[in-house]
Each structure stands twice: as structure tokens, then as C-alpha cells.
Amino acid sequence: MKRVLLTLSYDGTDYHGWQIQPNGVTVQQVLSNSLEKLLGVKTAVTGCSRTDAGVHAKEFCCHADCGDNIPPSAFLKGLNALLPQDIAVTGYKEVPPDFHARYDAKGKTYVYRILTGGRKDPFLSRYVWQIERELDVGKMNEFCKKIVGTHDFSAFSSSKRSVTDTVRTVSECHVEKKGDMISLYITANGFLYNMVRIIVGTAVWVSDGSIAPESTGEIFESKNRDKAGITAPAKGLVLEKVFY
Amino acid sequence: MKRVLLTLSYDGTDYHGWQIQPNGVTVQQVLSNSLEKLLGVKTAVTGCSRTDAGVHAKEFCCHADCGDNIPPSAFLKGLNALLPQDIAVTGYKEVPPDFHARYDAKGKTYVYRILTGGRKDPFLSRYVWQIERELDVGKMNEFCKKIVGTHDFSAFSSSKRSVTDTVRTVSECHVEKKGDMISLYITANGFLYNMVRIIVGTAVWVSDGSIAPESTGEIFESKNRDKAGITAPAKGLVLEKVFY
Structure with missing residues (x-):
């Protein structure tokens, strides 16, 4: 297992914000589903903040724990191919296991x-x-x-x-x-x-x-x-x- | 009756092009419906060209024959309020009665x-x-x-x-x-x-x-x-x- 910090960019128009919720599609849900398709296992993602429904992000950060051996460039390419057009993963960085996308944000x-x-x-x-x-x-x-x-x-x-x-x-x-x-x-x-x-x-x-x-x-x-x-x-x- | 040349701008993503057709929403149809709401009578619009489904226009021209006495600025404001967010009317100009948006385009x-x-x-x-x-x-x-x-x-x-x-x-x-x-x-x-x-x-x-x-x-x-x-x-x- 390694913890990775992923950087996203998204057009929030068609999403009920970042955070998973019972009613409505959210960015966190869509990203988590695409990661599951890429890695073959359920993978939770923790965001740097909640964003409201309809709010956009040029740069949004989240962390996930992944057990794969996929090289970063292939990881990004594969994940972007699985994600819809209005969400892009723009960055991938391995971080310490205690890094937290929300609590470590300055x-x-x-x-x-x-x-x-x-x-x-x-x-x-x-x-x-x-x-x-x-x-x-x-x-x-x-x-x-x-x-x-x-x-x-x-x-x-x-x-x-x-x-x-x-x-x-x-x-x-x-x-x-x-x-x-x-x-x-x-x-x-x-x-x-x-x-x-x-x-x-x-x-x-x-x-x-x-x-x-x-x-x-x-x-x-x-x-x-x-x-x-x-x-x-x-x-x-x-x-x-x-x-x- | 006067002939007016209207200038439009539209995001074509959600339209089946300009030209009215039986299946699918087109820009011509939506504009014609909004004009009918504004003027109270069915009003045909003739475009400068067909554009394909999904094609956008920063500037598209069309003509229409209108019998109203609405001042141009109020006409534009009213029509824009009736049109959806992805279509804007940006210009209004009275033209001679034989002007044709398509045939007169150089x-x-x-x-x-x-x-x-x-x-x-x-x-x-x-x-x-x-x-x-x-x-x-x-x-x-x-x-x-x-x-x-x-x-x-x-x-x-x-x-x-x-x-x-x-x-x-x-x-x-x-x-x-x-x-x-x-x-x-x-x-x-x-x-x-x-x-x-x-x-x-x-x-x-x-x-x-x-x-x-x-x-x-x-x-x-x-x-x-x-x-x-x-x-x-x-x-x-x-x-x-x-x-x-």
C-alpha cells in the first residue's frame, strides 16, 4: 500500500459537489468508481474540502491508498480514460502514509x-x-x-x-x-x-x-x-x- | 413588417445543429419559439448556413420578418431573457426587405x-x-x-x-x-x-x-x-x- 496525492480539475456544473451523498452524482463518487475500475478493488478517496454543487475546481487535491504497481504516467492515462470529460486527473504524487489531503492543507x-x-x-x-x-x-x-x-x-x-x-x-x-x-x-x-x-x-x-x-x-x-x-x-x- | 438581421452566439453542444429537423432540438427551433413568445406571432428565421450537430458559433447571422415596434435594445434584452443560457442574441439591425442571411453572405x-x-x-x-x-x-x-x-x-x-x-x-x-x-x-x-x-x-x-x-x-x-x-x-x- 502507498498513499498517493491526486490533483484533479473539474467542471462542477453537472455534479452535486465533491462529497458522496445519497441523492445525486458527486465527483468523489465518480472518481472512486473509476479508481475501482482501474485497480480492481474498491478505493476510497479523501478530498481537501467539500465543494458545493455546481462549484468548479481548476486544482482540487485528494488522497487515496493504492496497492498497485502501475507507473504514474500510465496510472494518470488510464484513470483519465475512465473518467468523464468533465473530470481530469492532472497530477500524481506519492506521499507519506500519514499525509491527509484535508488536514495537511495549509x-x-x-x-x-x-x-x-x-x-x-x-x-x-x-x-x-x-x-x-x-x-x-x-x-x-x-x-x-x-x-x-x-x-x-x-x-x-x-x-x-x-x-x-x-x-x-x-x-x-x-x-x-x-x-x-x-x-x-x-x-x-x-x-x-x-x-x-x-x-x-x-x-x-x-x-x-x-x-x-x-x-x-x-x-x-x-x-x-x-x-x-x-x-x-x-x-x-x-x-x-x-x-x- | 420589417426585416431584421439578428446576430447570435451559441454553444452547440446540446443542439442538433442550426436547421429545424423532426428529431432533436435545433438552434433555429429554439430561436423561433422564443421569438414567438416575444412577439406573440409565429416568426420564421432564416440562417446564414446550416451548422452540424455539436458545432458552435461565436457569430451566426439570421434574418426574420417582424411586425413589432419594440426598440432594438428592449428586443435584444427580452429575447435573451427568453432564450436558454447557451444561446445569446448579440446584434439587431434593420435590413432591406430583400436581404437574405444566406444568399447575401459574401x-x-x-x-x-x-x-x-x-x-x-x-x-x-x-x-x-x-x-x-x-x-x-x-x-x-x-x-x-x-x-x-x-x-x-x-x-x-x-x-x-x-x-x-x-x-x-x-x-x-x-x-x-x-x-x-x-x-x-x-x-x-x-x-x-x-x-x-x-x-x-x-x-x-x-x-x-x-x-x-x-x-x-x-x-x-x-x-x-x-x-x-x-x-x-x-x-x-x-x-x-x-x-x-
Whole structure:
């Protein structure tokens, strides 16, 4: 037996997120089934995080214990041939037997994309939140600066969360605009349930003037989900990078 | 009644091409239904060409006769709201009553994309032909040069074609490589059934050494479909521009 760290890339549109669940196809289930076909034995995979239904990953990491002697390049080729077109395995690395894809992750970067001004783009529709109006990048960045740091993110998390420790450290949070596309980049040592999507929804409310950037501190202190903005749609969100 | 020229953009993955047909959903059918909902009367649309099942369009043109008094911007907004996410109307222009989207088209540009070297990319899989091996861009361009000009393209067309005049003038045909992505650009005054896809398939055979670029003349003269290469998959093809 050896423990391997697999790197994936997937279009989450047609999946009920990463985590196996009774209703709906998930990436974890599909990957586990393909590994079973490749290796001939049931093989569990442990992911670096849950991702919501419809969320995408440019880089997602998971570990699995495999007893095969297949060379890495053949392993990748075989697994990719078994996986559907919307999931690719891009990396394979042997790791120590006590390595854990979730607990050893030091941080992650997410990117959220918003297509503004009402343009409809059939080639981007699966990957962006389309908004009719223009957004105020300056105001959004004022808010983003206040998100950076160590805070209790309870107010920026779905009440459905299962964890009790709600303090996280955000090391980077900013917005960039290229033409009519706005991208919010955020890096943290960990994320609560729906945290990025609520931060994005709040940034949009700040842009609209419904929330003042200065009141971000009060929102943190309130620990009240209702004080923050809406939860942005899943499809604009991409897990960009996992740090170990 | 006024005749309008509508410009569309669509992801063709889930459509049986442009043209209405008894089995399968087509772009023409969906657009016609949405126009009927918008205008309250059955409204026929005439396209600039047929596109095959699975082929995409960055710019596709069609005309329709409409009796409405809706301002163009509201017309576009309303129609886009009624159309599914994978079809967008991007332009609206009133044209003379004898204008014809197909017969008045002076030319079209198509782009065909090939992802080489075996990389699997879930975000591109709907829009590229994935090929394991590397391709020889120099050889492909030697072949492309011989495609430029006025020729009888019978050998580069499906025998299922319905037209009798098989002479077309190609004004541009070349291949570009960026990283592991190869794009073939082709502009002509008209295209026969499957013509771009057979030219792409032949360019790949030329790269592989199965066909010598110098034998392109013989292929034209043979007028025999079997002398050319395979028909490349539909999903790599995009109608890029229509000229009037």
C-alpha cells in the first residue's frame, strides 16, 4: 500500500459537489468508481474540502491508498480514460502514509467571476454570475481589504455549517476588472461553508451601496449571517489552488 | 413588417445543429419559439448556413420578418431573457426587405481547435478535439497553403451534400499554435457540407505523414471523398464570423 496525492480539475456544473451523498452524482463518487475500475478493488478517496454543487475546481487535491504497481504516467492515462470529460486527473504524487489531503492543507485560493453589464455569453454561462448592472471595483476592494486578516467568519458562513471553530485567516482578498469581467481572488488557511459565496454577495451589496465598507467590522462582531449580503450563485466559483 | 438581421452566439453542444429537423432540438427551433413568445406571432428565421450537430458559433447571422415596434435594445434584452443560457442574441439591425442571411453572405470564417499532447481539460472539452500526439504545424501549414484558392472541393465534402456547384474560393487557411492548442483558421466565400471538418482531418493526416502536402492537387482532381483524411469531430468547430 502507498498513499498517493491526486490533483484533479473539474467542471462542477453537472455534479452535486465533491462529497458522496445519497441523492445525486458527486465527483468523489465518480472518481472512486473509476479508481475501482482501474485497480480492481474498491478505493476510497479523501478530498481537501467539500465543494458545493455546481462549484468548479481548476486544482482540487485528494488522497487515496493504492496497492498497485502501475507507473504514474500510465496510472494518470488510464484513470483519465475512465473518467468523464468533465473530470481530469492532472497530477500524481506519492506521499507519506500519514499525509491527509484535508488536514495537511495549509491554505486554498478561490476565484469568483462576475460578468457585468448584462452581456450574455454562451461560452461563459457555466462559469460566471451574470449581473445586469456595472459594479464599483473601488468600493468592492475597500470591502475586500477589511476581509483580510484573522476574523471570526460566522456572519459570512451558512448557518448549516458543521464546524465550531469559525475563526479563519484570510491572507489575500482583492477584485480585478478586465473588460466586463470582474474576478474576486481570495486566499485563506481555511473556509467555512459558503464563505466565499457570501463574501462575494456582500462585495456586490457594498458596490450597490446597500452595505458600507466601514460596517464590515460590525458584521464580523455580530456573528449574524443576516447582516452580510446574499450568497452568490455556485457556478461563478472555482477552487484555484491548494497549498500544502 | 420589417426585416431584421439578428446576430447570435451559441454553444452547440446540446443542439442538433442550426436547421429545424423532426428529431432533436435545433438552434433555429429554439430561436423561433422564443421569438414567438416575444412577439406573440409565429416568426420564421432564416440562417446564414446550416451548422452540424455539436458545432458552435461565436457569430451566426439570421434574418426574420417582424411586425413589432419594440426598440432594438428592449428586443435584444427580452429575447435573451427568453432564450436558454447557451444561446445569446448579440446584434439587431434593420435590413432591406430583400436581404437574405444566406444568399447575401459574401463569406465566413471558421476556427477549428485541437488540444494536443494528450492533455485533458474539463473546461475546454466541449470546444476542442483532443489528440494524444503532437502535431507538425509546419507540415499542416504547407497543406493549408494548397487549400487557399478557387478549387472544386468535392473531395473535401461529405457525399451527403445537396448542392451541385462544388467550387469554392478559400481566401485564408492557416494553422497557429499556442502552447498545446492548435487552431486552424479558414475563410471562404462558402463551404460545402463537412468541408472544414474534412480539411482539418486531412491536415492532421498530413501532419502524421499519411498524406503528403504535395498530393493535395491530386485529391482536388480526384473529386473523391475517400482520398482526403477523416472528418474531424464537430465539437472543435466554431463559426467565427459572417461577412456581408
